[in-house]
Amino acid sequence: MGKDRNGEVIIDVQNVGLTYETNTKPIKAIEDINLQIKKGEFLCVLGPSGCGKSTLLKIIAGYIKPTTGLCLMQGEPIKGPDWNRGIVFQSPTLYPWMNVRKNVEYGPRMRGLPEKDIKSIGRHYLEQVGLIEYGDKATFELSGGMKQRVALARALANEPEVILMDEPFGALDALTRVNMQTLIRSIWEETKSTIFMITHDIDEALSLGTKVVVMSKTPGKILKEFSLDFTYTAIGNKNGRVKVGEEYMKIKEEIVDKISQ
Ligand SMILES: Nc1ncnc2c1ncn2[C@@H]1O[C@H](COP(=O)(O)OP(=O)(O)OP(=O)(O)O)[C@@H](O)[C@H]1O
Ligand SMILES: [Mg+2]
Numbered sequence: 001m002g003k004d005r006n007g008e009v010i011i012d013v014q015n016v017g018l019t020y021e022t023n024t025k026p027i028k029a030i031e032d033i034n035l036q037i038k039k040g041e042f043l044c045v046l047g048p049s050g051c052g053k054s055t056l057l058k059i060i061a062g063y064i065k066p067t068t069g070l071c072l073m074q075g076e077p078i079k080g081p082d083w084n085r086g087i088v089f090q091s092p093t094l095y096p097w098m099n100v101r102k103n104v105e106y107g108p109r110m111r112g113l114p115e116k117d118i119k120s121i122g123r124h125y126l127e128q129v130g131l132i133e134y135g136d137k138a139t140f141e142l143s144g145g146m147k148q149r150v151a152l153a154r155a156l157a158n159e160p161e162v163i164l165m166d167e168p169f170g171a172l173d174a175l176t177r178v179n180m181q182t183l184i185r186s187i188w189e190e191t192k193s194t195i196f197m198i199t200h201d202i203d204e205a206l207s208l209g210t211k212v213v214v215m216s217k218t219p220g221k222i223l224k225e226f227s228l229d230f231t232y233t234a235i236g237n238k239n240g241r242v243k244v245g246e247e248y249m250k251i252k253e254e255i256v257d258k259i260s261q
Contacts, residue, residue: 010162010194011037011060015069017219018055028219029055033069035213035222037162042188042195042231044205047215048259053198056220057166060196061087074161083107086155090167092147094139100150101126101135107158125153128187145176149183156187165197169204181208182240189235202255206230207242214258223258226251 013035020027030052037043037060045053058064059071062080071078073085081087094103105122113121126132129149139147148168155163168184169177185208188195199205205212212226228251234242242248 008039009036010039010074011035011196012072012075013056013060013069014072016056016059016066016071017068018052018059018064019067030215031219031221033220033222037194037196039194040192041211042185042209043197043211043213044209045196045198045213045215046200046202046205046255046259047220048217049200051215051218052220053215054166056215057087057164057196057198061085061164083111083158084161086158086160086163088148088151088155088163088165088168090170092144092151094147094150094154096139098139099135100131100137100139100142103139103150104135104153104157106154111158121157125157128156128190129153129183143176145172145180148172148180152184152187156191156193160193162194162196165195167198167200170200177204178241182234184208185231185234185240202252202259205255206248206252207234212255214255216258216261224254226255 013033016033017031018029020029033056045056047053059066060078062078062082062085095106098106101122104125105118108118108121123132126135129152131146131149131153134142134146139150142150169180172180181204187193197208206228208231209228210231212228214223215221216223230242230248234240237243
């Protein structure tokens with residue numbers, strides 16, 4: 001199972017641990033994490049609340065440095081945030097003083113691309129998330145799901161090597177959430193992108209991920225990695241949903257057991 005589309009390692013997390021220094025006692029958030037993100041992979045991370053998932057994402061993003069171990073991107077140590085790693089958080093962090101289009105164009109403009117390219121990139125990604133008609137709107141005029149689509153388009157506009165998402169659909173209602181899952185799956189499939197996504201939702205992880213990583217209670221360690229191909233079954237399916245069968249249920253149960261240990 002699991003189709004490696006390319007196999008090139010993009011992110012290499014080696015024996016990573018992180019302890020937060022606080023005013024009281026230090027908090028060991030994660031310990032001994034070894035993980036590779038390969039090109040074309042859709043990697044989903046599951047684990048109990050507080051187990052260090054966001055901490056791991058922030059290390060990969062380059063926001064914080066690990067206390068122990070190393071985190072490499074294409075062989076080079078990650079030294080800080082970079083356009084090559086696009087980030088989408090649970091609450092969309094859009095610039096309220098810019099309209100929707102300007103938000104999406106922000107990255108390419110900051111990188112100094114020619115105006116003509118900025119415009120066409122903006123159009124392309126707004127189209128991809130289904131918001132081409134909303135370019136002139138202010139961000140406060142959008143629903144939560146639309147804001148999250150803009151945040152996604154803004155990350156994609158930099159054509160990052162990897163997209164890091166921290167519970168991107170966590171604040172959305174169930175129906176919008178399913179629509180967003182279908183959207184992200186089709187963008188992943190179309191752009192052959194590499195995605196690292198944290199979620200609380202086991203079904204979301206199973207139905208999107210080509211790899212699912214399950215973390216333990218704090219300090220977070222990796223308990224198990226699953227290589228899956230359920231997401232491919234949804235791509236060919238008319239209703240865009242994964243077919244839930246015996247194998248799916250078996251894996252789901254195993255993950256529930258692991259997370260509640
Ligand atoms: N800046 C910080 N300073 C001190 N402790 C922190 C900091 N950020 C996180 N922690 C602690 O580190 C641990 C891991 O937090 P983290 O946010 O990575 O967990 P999580 O798995 O993302 O949780 P959730 O599923 O609730 O989002 C928690 O005990 C948390 O309280
Ligand atoms: Mg978190």
